Amino acid sequence: MSSARPAPHQPVADELIDLLSLERLEDNLFRGQSRDIGTKYVFGGQVLGQSLSAAQATVDPAAGRLAHSLHAYFLRAGDVNAPIVYDVDRTRDGGSFSVRRVTAIQHGKVIFFCAASFQALEDGATHQPPMPQVPPPEDVPELPPVPAHIMASLAPKVQRWLSRQGPFEFRHVHPRNELKPERLPPFQQIWFRLTQPVGDSDALHRALLAYVSDFQLLGTANFPHGISYYQPNVQMASLDHALWFHRPFRTDDWLLYSIDSPTAQNSRGLARGQIFDRQGQLVASVQQEGLIRVLPDADAARHVPAKD
Template sequence: MSDNHVAELVDLLELERLEDNLFRGQSRDIGTRYVFGGQVLGQALSAAQRTVDPKREAHSLHAYFLRAGDINAPIVYSVERTRDGGSFSSRRVVAIQHGQPILNGSVSFQEPEAGFEHQLSMPEVPAPEDIEPMHPLSAEKLAALPEKMQRWLGIDGPFEFRHVWPRDEIKPAKRPPYQHIWFRLTAPIGDSSALHRSLLAYASDFHLIGTATLPHGLSYLSHNMQMASLDHALWFHRPFRIDEWLLYSFDSPTTQGSRGLARGMIYTRDGRLVASTAQEGLIRIRPD
């Protein structure tokens, strides 16, 4: 079953080309009410990569989520070829649905070159094999949740996650604002570095803004909780494979004004820092 989910996700990121700078993508229903933000990020990056010399690799992506995406309608991606310089290229991407932008983004590309090297060390955590795999909720707990949440938690996805410090998302305890999660694609894919980057963009939206809820004893399953990603930044540092274990190390320096800020660093299991993320999101308790 995992192979089918992975093939479906890879196909989702292989956009239909309508014109030189115009692409169309479909959506995958993962049980959420609206299109998953990571999907739009991954597709936007895929569109931008299709307009750049393959020798130039994406090194940063910055995006704003403007509107919730309709899961039943296609998304059109319009790419503006902003600049092609001697070693860098820049692209602007607008994701459009029903005639309105749902995401604005910019992607920067660079031809690989040698230079200075340093990085922060990977946190000392158990290996993924030493962590118990996630277990599905019991039928009793699942039945007590709203229908859309039952679908979200009941669908077997293309990624496997192993939490270094698991918590009960239905009755979350208050914890410091940081967490570590191992993840990987559940089936091997080819060697296209562009595809691996698009898939990492997709996966980078999982669990990120949720880190900002940890000190408050809340989760996306909490009653009357409204959460939404407002923006997303992603930097690629070094080569990696999304079908091998990666450690996502999160922290949240602040929440205020119904917004939370979360950051992440992504490491290979041998300790190489391959990507960094940052995201601000809406975190709001609505009245009954």
């Protein structure tokens, strides 16, 4: 059974892999633990990665089919202190494709559902856009730590988020100070990789990418407005998430996340991303719409539910 708490001195990447390794309750029923990483509710990437893990566990490995797309809706905020049950419907196993529908349940209510499609690798026509011209990750410095006096002034959840040693390393090509956000064009490029090597399982790397694809994405829609998730009167929540896997990749090698936000309106922002490997191959594409509310004050943000 997966545990929500890491063993003493357990590497954080191993902890994440453990989090994505679900307990099988029945043929199509799984249970995953939750982890508080400093977000107010369950991190959306956790539910994405766990739901894809559940779907993959019901696809016959002998068929050689890998996930090529995932389309998801976040319905309710998840409780970080409770496990999540994943119910998989084996919707279709055709001659070339398999489709699974996954429903995530917590406290007796559906909090999330998605559909995932699987296909064996095939030869066919190939094209893609060029990778953005950016410095290699070795030439991009890590973000400096938040000064202690500033950290002490932040809410406990924000402190936990900013001080965590996460399983992924991020290097921002054009860093933005989220604690003093300035108005910028709505795009960014970020190199990322898992902090330690893992095995060669394509299914594992896809689940890991589903997890990390939720980082940095929606925040790009805040750039033109000079606001940040860290501000106590700003309320943000993922509404949906789409992910396409194009080519094989490794999450323990550097990948470039190129993100832009084409529009925001009606308290919703849209963000889209392209993920390239170091060789310039486009390995995945992502899109997400999310709720972005700027409320009068922090007290209003605490009392207006993000999703109702």
